[in-house]
Amino acid sequence: MKIKNYFAITLVLICAVVAKAQEAPKLNLMPVPASVKFQPQERLAVDANFRVATRGHSDARLQAGIFRFVRRLEGRTVLTLAPGLAPDDQTTPLIINCQGPGKDIPSVSENESYRIDITRRQAMLTAPTVVGALRGLETLLQLLDADRNGYFFPGVQIDDQPRFPWRGLLIDVARHFETIEVLKRNLDAMAAVKLNVLHWHLTEDQGFRVESKKFPKLHQLGSDGNYYTQEQVKDIIAYARERGIRVVPEFDIPGHSTSWLVGHPELGSAPGPYTIERRPGIFEPALDPTREEVYKFLDTFLGEMAALFPDDYLHIGGDENEGKQWDRNPAIQEYMKKKGIKDNHALQAYFNTRLLKILQKHGKKMIGWDEILQPELPKDVVIHSWRGTAALAEAAKKGYDGILSNGYYIDLIQPASQHYISDPLPAGSTLTPEEAKHVLGGEATMWAEWVTPETIDSRIWPRTAAIAERLWSPQSVNDIPDMYRRLAVISLQLEELGLTHKRNQEMMLRRLVRNEDIGPLRTLVSVIEPVKEYRRYQVRPQTMLSPLTGVVDATLPDSDTARRFSWMVREFLNDGPRYQLYRAELNEMLADWQTSAASLAPMIDRSPALKEIKPLAQNLSQLGATGQEAISYLKLGMPPPREWRETSLAKVEEASKPYGALEFVVIGALKQLVNAAADTGRK
């Protein structure tokens, strides 16, 4: 499912994004809990005597969660803690009081609430379920702080529960395959920010990624050998369950199904043969909804999958079938005429109705993308909206449950701030409280055209933590600078779970440069980003088999450096006519751009893979020089020559062109500098 008419949010959100040094120290919790009360006189030491006891319910899942908690605590503090649980008494630093196991299979109706109370004597974590306790343990790990007296948990009282019960991350493993290792570390990261649904997008035109024992040709011929065995699927489901995470599989039909047809062309609406699709995009192959054999096949296959995946829900996709194969197939046309099916929408609705019965037979609730919403659809179907909150509200008014992904398309390389303001139930919502309950939550979507195991973490994290907060925290939590402050802390903590979103970048740069001296390239990539939305393929086409090892792949979304640069420029300009604040830092950065650009030239000559960024290196130098000129005029308080504004803005504009599917994200700030300098002494 891809957004076709992407709603371009033009509201620029690069406001004050760096916490001022003089502010009081703050907690680094993400998502922010529903309620936090400070007990400033209290703090609980975390030293070599730190131990954990359970009270009330205890089981293997809780104990495994406590074990992981203690290992991470040890990892950060380098303390060797006593193994095993302590007795429940007044000297045990942390008591976990869990009232029951919760649902056996993670469920959308799980109670995830918890309470934390920390005094100097003891910390108490209380939860009605094991999943609630696991959520609380993650909060505790985020609370860990330190000063010269040692590590400690600050004195707080936290009462917490999620705003929405469905908080997901979709991982598309079809366009590019992701290893079990990748999935596991991302499940760990999801748990760290309290996401609770892994939406496993298992089939696509470009790959069929799950073993079917009933129809082995599906994975044997549809996957290039890159699929999950059923044992591995069970392993992932168990791993997710241990962390209170549901696993919702998606089998996208009737469109997006080329890989199914490689082994089973008889299911298609055209005779075939079919081969695995290697390009990105929307393709014609679709299952034939008019033949009984297709339903018989789906009954058997989905029955097999329904038994493999214990979650209540099964996602059937249903998106972006343009029906071109249907239009061209006389038998399908004949069938529609005979049955009085007036168009392809109605035909797909017919298909979905049949599919729904199959899923119900196998005990599953159906979920699908917006397109499945048709008048005759029963109310126990969930709508997954890529179209937006209006579509979601409309469905809710009709009585359908729904989840939002519009605004959470992390593959589009937008900043976290933009995702952060997308709300499944926006402030102006006209839904009644009863209707609003149908809005279950949302999912970040990691579509995988341009990610590999080497890069996927950096496309998911840390931005998805901001989405996780939107879905968990109260609606009133919406301070973007504070979000970025906390995101930076959480991003580092995710590294302890094995996430590679930070550490792989320098490795990729070393490979490109072919030695250790990556400084100049690092400077360049710190102020550029991959082009947004779906422009990458347009300007730099590759296939699903291409190496994703270029500069565009090593460059991160949502540049911290650019955000800081833009913020310093604003502070500097607000400091006029003195123009002192951050001037030294800005000049240093701009000078570094110029020296880095000079160093890049011979590096590009030695590394042909860097050739595509040669114009960017030149523009980096140009932007540095222009910025320095502007600052210099502002500092002197002297107007530049008349033509300077125009030529300088033209240079900056010229530098805004993308090369290698990369673009500068400091253009706006530089234009502000130029315009301010050009206005000097002319007001």
Place this chain on the structure above:
Amino acid sequence: MKIKNYFAITLVLICAVVAKAQEAPKLNLMPVPASVKFQPQERLAVDANFRVATRGHSDARLQAGIFRFVRRLEGRTVLTLAPGLAPDDQTTPLIINCQGPGKDIPSVSENESYRIDITRRQAMLTAPTVVGALRGLETLLQLLDADRNGYFFPGVQIDDQPRFPWRGLLIDVARHFETIEVLKRNLDAMAAVKLNVLHWHLTEDQGFRVESKKFPKLHQLGSDGNYYTQEQVKDIIAYARERGIRVVPEFDIPGHSTSWLVGHPELGSAPGPYTIERRPGIFEPALDPTREEVYKFLDTFLGEMAALFPDDYLHIGGDENEGKQWDRNPAIQEYMKKKGIKDNHALQAYFNTRLLKILQKHGKKMIGWDEILQPELPKDVVIHSWRGTAALAEAAKKGYDGILSNGYYIDLIQPASQHYISDPLPAGSTLTPEEAKHVLGGEATMWAEWVTPETIDSRIWPRTAAIAERLWSPQSVNDIPDMYRRLAVISLQLEELGLTHKRNQEMMLRRLVRNEDIGPLRTLVSVIEPVKEYRRYQVRPQTMLSPLTGVVDATLPDSDTARRFSWMVREFLNDGPRYQLYRAELNEMLADWQTSAASLAPMIDRSPALKEIKPLAQNLSQLGATGQEAISYLKLGMPPPREWRETSLAKVEEASKPYGALEFVVIGALKQLVNAAADTGRK
């Protein structure tokens, strides 16, 4: 097996270690091939048309190897190459002419030779076996070069084969468990430097790491749940075979066997009960060699393992059994008296003789550590020497095959240069050619007291590549500066295989510092190393359950920065009385030490885990100041005050003390500076 009387090599080898800039460009091959001829007019372009064809024998293993080769070529060049094999014709850039499959199961008698011939028209890789072809493909990847005209293979003729047939890496997965992922990426790295034996040290006092279906209590009670299933073992063996690597399992008995006895105390020489050992060291528990049930058990267990592991050899350890349990057991003493077994050595020899028969019954050749060599031992046993080349030569003279690990103990944190000069057949060897054939090769040993999946790569790589070269390349290849030059290149290439030896360091520093600002700590750790040999545990005791996330774990062996510093100091001193060469660089470094030390103080206050390095930070500043003083005196050509030498040397000496199991490795160079300055004008 641990070296008890470690032979301290005092020969300082920090000679000229950085290639001079004015030298002609050199190939970056490691190990250096047996023969390389340059064809300077020739070079083969690697562009989007690059393709591979096979000639002669082809099979799935070869094709998988070619596929991996092409993926890595694409990864480095960011080129999308046509998938699949090309036709064998004159326009195909690379022809792989393989004459046969080689051994079905990787074998010590495999022919690993290959020939490469590169002209402007075509590259030809010829090999008698698939394994030879795989070795040649790794050489090709190391040959890849680039300039502004693009990527290319230089014109060379290479004729290559290994000096020794047994070139191994021992990975101890018992003291700390290592995941399948860790093993696979290390197998990839081994293949990259032409190592061909994974010695899998599976059992120890601290853990029993392989599933036994015959005796499940072994892994169930002996592993904390951290063991390999037999399916995973098969997966690793298949993965290794794909890369032409043998897998030799080790089951270390009769000593080092505490973890066996947790589930099977009846095998022990004392009644038990036993618990998994958590400390490092040598422990008393040992199998009882006097009871028939023990041999019956071993027959069944080793029979199961012999079927699981297809390699010709099975390693039975046999080391470091001090026999204390035997001494105290009256039944054992009685048995010895009755049988005329005069001491524990003889008893262990008796045990080994029985063991040998069991292994022979199951079709395996026995290999064990030095201790197994007893007069009555048959000649078809392989001696694995931790004692040294003399022991190995002695065994060879008696007709025993042997391999060397003395000198290759990479857990001792010695520099690569020291391992590099250890030769299984040293220059002065008195063995006849026939006897010398008994010296099969050697193995680097990654004993795992102080490594986890997060750090193990940095303890193995890149130093093990130097050992790999010693075991493959001609004896005459022994230029240490050139080794280091190539090692730096190979180290970067290993990263593309997923190795984390470089990328994990900054993550670990970020975790310790608790934010992104790791610069000052990075400066400190660049000039310190973990203490050598077995001193870490003595000065900073931990258990096998402790977190290995401290500064000592984040600090790398064989500091590049220290080596470069020492080299610059020598060049600077040799440049006297001018004292110009590298003076600016040295002063910059020494100044950086002082500013970094100042920045570290508040960081240590915020991060209690850093407290243990506080004295190192102070000493870093002191060393920086002393170095600058010395340079200043030398530059001025004026003698310092009389007492200056003594007080300065005392300061430097004071700074040589280890803290946090870390020590400065620039002490020698600083003393040289001080002494030279003190001598100024006094000659």
